[in-house]
Amino acid sequence: MMSPAIVILGAGALDTARGIQARYAGSQVHALQGRVEADVAYSELGAHLRDLYARGTPIVALCAAGIVIRCVAPLLSDKGVEPPVLAVAEDGSAVVPLLGGLAGVNVMAREIAAALCVSPAITTSGELRFGTCVLNPPDGYTLADIGQGKRFVSDLLAGESTRVEGEAPWLDDAQLPRSASARLAIRVTPRAWDEREDELVIHPRSVVVAVTFGAVSAGACAKVDPNAKTEVDAEANAEPDAKPETKAETKAAANANAEAGADANTEAKPNANTNAAAEIAARVRALLDAHGLAALSLAALLASSERMTDAALAEAAAILNVPLRFAQHPADGNSPASLLHAALRIPYETLHGDPQQGVALALSPLANDPGTIGRARGRLTVIGLGPGSAELMVPAARTALDEATDILGYDTYVKMAGPLRADQRVHGTDNREEMQRARHAFELASEGRSVVMVSSGDPGVFAMAAAVLEALDASENTAWAAVELSMVPGVSAAMATAAQAGAPLGHDFCMLSLSDNLKPWDIIEKRLRHAAQADLVMAFYNPISRARPWQLDKALDIVRTYRAAHTQVVLGRDIGRPGGTLRTVTLGELRSTDVDMRTMVIVGSSTTRRFTKGAQWVYTPRWYE
Template sequence: MNAPAIVILGAGALETARRIQMLYAGSQVYALQGRVAADVPYTELGAQLRELYASGTPIVALCAAGIVIRCVAPLLANKGVEPPVLAVAEDGSAVVPLLGGLAGVNVMAREIAAALNVSPAITTSGELRFGTCVLNPPEGYALADIGQGKRFVSDLLAGESTRVEGEAPWLDDAQLPRSASARLAIRVTPRAWDGRDDELVIHPRSVVVAVSGGAGAGAAADGAAGSAAGSASAGVAASTGAASAYTSSAGIAANVRAALNEHGLATLSLAALLAASDRMTDPALAEAAASLNVPLRFAQTRPEDGAPPSNLLHAALRLPYETLHDDPDAGVALALTPLAIDANTIGMGRGRLTVIGLGPGSAELMVPAARLALDHATDILGYETYVKMAGPFRAEQRVHGTDNREELQRARHAFELASAGRSVVMVSSGDPGVFAMAAAVLEALEAAANDAWSAVELAIVPGVSAALATAAQAGAPLGHDFCMLSLSDNLKPWSIIETRLRHAAEADLVMAFYNPISRARPWQLDKALDIVRAYRAAATPVVLGRDIGRPGSTLRTVTLGELRSSDVDMRTMVIVGSSTTRRFAKGVEGGEWVYTPRWYE
């Protein structure tokens, strides 16, 4: 289950929210912006709850149950896929599970109620009678059919007894009416349900399917071509069809389902799809795993081990198993383990490296995709100051903070971790592609020419850059053509900076200056301003945004003639307007707006 979002409206609920947060690693407290500071601010309750619900995030809302119901009501459709949703009184005096009976909402209600020392308001009949939700098996198990499950529980509530066949330790303490001769049976088995209405079938995810490529595909294709009535065109068609079935996503999935059907196994009993590690970037495999709704895992085999898929099972499985099916021509092997198996223990997953931007510093300006990447990361890397801004982190997450000058070493470290199957996040401030870590990551990848690094799933998540954040506070000074320039000559000669400044100023572009000044180069900003002043009027507006998005931020507008290097430090964003940039008073609020019109006179 994903970590829940704990949503509050006011400061009176914060203490209770923090107590609940301690129960769930990775959970965050969402608070209404302007009322109370927490982990994640939001501006409108209904929109925030619907966004969380739609993403499958469990919701613990510290407000009236009716408010929560009305907010998510437009999204209620499929009971089988809804996340847990609970309403909790602000003072912790009541815990009410609302939605997600099949996703463990009553389990959460009991956990939260125990922490708050109250009784949960559980109303589910089966849960009250039997002390557990029979239709909500634990992680690693799947209910064969929810419709049949509801009828089964109704029969139990009507007075029928049941027997349990198979390993179901989570039911040991349940107050089920049991009888060895009962007509009804709870069957825990990887075998497919045959439709009988006197059984509640629960499938342990205990089957691992390995798929291979290479010689088997060729043999299958040759056999198909040889049986094509001697016709050359028929032979080509048969060969192409066999190879396609072997290597396309639909073909892989069809072969897997055929093997499962041959042995009477349910698709829901699948724990993982397994392939050779040299196929990590094969999109057909990823699509096949998605269509089968299972994780995709990989095994490393030696060339001398040969092509049969059963060798992948031998390389990846670390516990006893029975090989049920081994067909090299179809490229499929099935292994059955005695109990449900955690997919994370099978071989290795494809590593992932996500380069994110935190935005200018405040949590509300971090894009949701960046927050999601951080939540799912095993490892977080970056300049130590930025890594601290990205927290808090769960105890099991590894944090690797480094000095700001170690960008390429940091990128190489990230690829080493990701190529070992870990989910890594590289943290930048602002936008990672604007004078930040995305370029360093790609530079390291290109220079390494490392196959293992190339197999890593690399994603770059945009962020709100310092220039954009400062511009938004000031109004719209970047409303027309603009450029971004770093005044640091650490990585490029000052002569190039001067040339670019001259061209940008002559082109009448609005200019955003990053890294405008430092103790090591106190003269460069004045030199840059001298160049700009040769092309811009002294009255040109200049926006100075210091630490925008962080505590203690300041925003000033001066003219180019007034600006002095003493007005600026390394944490200041300098936006120099064009000849058309304008400024005017805000009115009763005080201050002024700055904008660059979208037209030229």
């Protein structure tokens, strides 16, 4: 489950919030801006709660239940997809689960209540009667049909008994009314549900399908032989009902080819990857249907490690809503069955498929953790934290950090990226070790890990994105090339400073680094002259340091050759961080002693203006006289 957002309104709730935070690794405390310092600041409660809810983030709100209900009420629609939402008293004296019964809200309520040493205010009838939510099976298991599940629980509450068929250890301690001769049954099975109304069917994710074929015509997707078995373990432990002919399965098999045809003939003319992905997904579904297995029982899609960069495979896994895993073919075979044997680390009771069709499936008796199947494609995400405050970090960067196994970056920036989970590996380094850091990131990602490279501001503006790409460009390592590489933008220091000042970058502008660590000073001088002569607004990064004390004065001398003394200059120091300051001076007034390494210097153009109406503002008009 995603880490919860713990939302507070004032300082009085902070201690309780921190106590709850200690229970959930990776969780953050969200506080109303200006009232209390926390991990994330927000400006308006209702909008913030709705945004969290829409993103599926579990919410623990330390305020009145009525406030939370009114805030998220406009978004309430489908009970099956809502995240857990709880209201907790500011002093921790009450824990009230509000929404997300099918997403584990009552489990969270009990966990939080235990941490606060109080009793949770659970009102769900089934939970109170049976001691568990029958409709919320553990990870690795899923309901065949939520609508039928609600009817089933209603029948139990009305006095019916049930029997349990299959492995359901999480129900061992539940106070269910049981009878071996009961009309109702809870069935835990990978077999497709036949729509019987007296059964609550729960599917363990216990099937892995290996795919070795490439892009084929959509019509080929229906050619799976339902009786085909591989040459290995074909008859091993085959269940007598391995091919039940039910209404649901017949309908699913009939629809398999129709789905592929519909995908291949849309007016939008999907690209080759989309067509291939639809074909892969349709063939996998056809194989499952042929063996009477539910699509919801699929735990993972497996492919050869040589196909890690195949976009169609990744899209097919997304269509099927399962992880994509990879394994190396053994030296003595390249069939889908041999791929399954290479990847699976637990016993599987049956193995079905057809090497000629390029698909095979393995069925285990219990739910399978996809993390034990082969390996994932490694991922390296280069993110920008923004200028420093959590609210100016883009959500995609926060998501990447939450999902990372390893986090690399300059020590100061890694600390700014927190809070981090205890199980995440942190690799902090000195600020000058960019290429070593980039190579280390690729080594980790090529092992199948999810790696985040942290920059401040925007990673593509004088930051780590270029170093990462340079390392990849220079490498002959094919494993590095297979890493899923992406860049997440951030709010750069220039943009953050400009926003505080108004709009000094409102017309043409350029960004220049005054550091000559990686480029000769004569190149910097040349670019300064051209930018100043072109009347561009200029944003200076790395303007001065103890090791480079003279460059800023030299740069200003060059600029003053082309700009008037009254030219507006914005100085933003630590913008977005505690203690940040903003000043506006003229070019004639500016002295290098006004600036340090943590200052963004924005030199206006000839049209940049400053005025005061309520507050002081600086802007560059979008026109020239």
